[in-house]
Amino acid sequence: MTSPTLPGHPHVHYRNQTLYIEDQQLSDLAREHGTPLYVYSQAAMLQALQAYQRGFAGRKVQICYAMKANSSLGVLQFFAQHGCGFDIVSGGELQRVVAAGGDPSKVIFSGVGKTRAEMRQALEAGIGCFNVESEPELEVLSEVAQSMGLRAPVSIRVNPNVDAKTHPYISTGLKGNKFGIAHERTVATYQRAAQLPGLRVVGIDCHIGSQITDETPYLDAMDRMLDLVQAIEAAGIAIHHIDFGGGLGIDYNGDTPPEADALWAKLLARLDARGYGDRQLMIEPGRSLVGNAGVCLTEVLYVKPGEQKNFCIVDAAMNDLPRPAMYQAYHAIVPLQEPAADRVPQVYDVVGPICESGDWLGRDRSLAVAAGDLLAVLSAGAYCSSMGSTYNTRPRPAELLIDGTATHLIRARESVSDIFRSERLVPLPKKG
Ligand code: LLP
Helix, strand or coil: CCCCEECCEEEEEEECCEEEECCEEHHHHHHHHCCCEEEEEHHHHHHHHHHHHHHCCCCCEEEEEEHHHCCCHHHHHHHHHCCCEEEECCHHHHHHHHHCCCCHHHEEECCCCCCHHHHHHHHHHCCCEEEECCHHHHHHHHHHHHHCCCCEEEEEEEECCCCCCCCHHHECCCCCCCCCEEHHHHHHHHHHHHHCCCEEEEEEECCCECCECCCHHHHHHHHHHHHHHHHHHHCCCCCCEEECCCCECCCCCCCCCCCHHHHHHHHHHHHHHCCCCCCEEEECCCHHHHHHHEEEEEEEEEEECCCCCEEEEECCCCCCCCHHHHHCCCCCEEECECCCCCCCCEEEEEECCCCCCCCEEEEEEEECCCCCCEEEECCCCCCCHHHCCCCCCCCCCEEEEEECCEEEEEECCCCHHHHCCCCCCCCCCCCC
């Protein structure tokens, strides 16, 4: 018997053995819109955002949604309407913010490889801050801004050298990572930034990793950041805002990350104790705002028994849900209709149709399934659609945003001709 509400998913639950998101029956949505299909709960996004807003009540804070987690316009529009700014990492993401009605002055631009063209685009749009990640980037940004008669607002991303204790690919705050400026170089880099004519120093920032489930790395990073603020200000450079990045984890498989409000109560107490409680603060959460708001629906195509393994072959694949293939990540997989008691569960690897052994969505899962059944892959709101591809010429799925009984199609299913629209055949040599 499956529990009525699914762990980590406050708005996904079984009613009469049938899986619902908010007040919508998921199998109805799959029938109407086809599979694979991403479905997001607006109530779950709001609940996640409100946990942060509660945590920061009475403080000066700008929550900048890290849109790489899910950059669909309908999702961005929701966060813009609820007062969020955005953490972006490309000119393309900036265009999405503008298209979704976001406010460019609440945008911060992170990333180690900003091009001159992206810098110009962001300066023209009037973004709030560039989070600069290297000394050469400072020089180039100053040059670009000066050529436009502007001064670019900058904060420097410092690498606090704390271990976020997460998957190596998503840990970013250690010395060996490509991100940020080394702790020891920070004051000298700020001094250089303060001299450059095209820059205006406004803040400091860090981001130590993603899917962090423990509060200790955050507390350590905060201490190191505040030590740096003290040292930079002692050198005569004012720091107007402190940006603590994102990274808070979600429950994929019994994970127990702190709630955003509880985490921030502790962090803010530390900030107060050190006398920085009245500063302008920024955060850049991604996954924790959307990850458990979404599911990906998929249909079982074939059940294939094998000598060593049984395979449950579904119509979603690593192009739609890349996290298992990339990080050996776990996503729970549950049926949309709880199976009849006489169906005996078997252990399956749940795999997609792509021609790669890495195309798996779940390993060794106990499921009572038959061809034609519908399944939900959970925790699919973050880093699934946004990291998706069209590998094997598989069109991107449709995306729905659910608000109670209302369903909004926020992305139509892609067509194959959409995929190769910009491709061209080579002209054939003229005959004769
Ligand atoms: N700020 C910066 C500068 C970042 O690099 C990231 C994520 C975030 C904020 C948001 O982190 P979040 O709150 O979502 O943890 N594709 C991987 C995750 C990559 C995260 C990259 N940076 C995954 O699927 O697990």
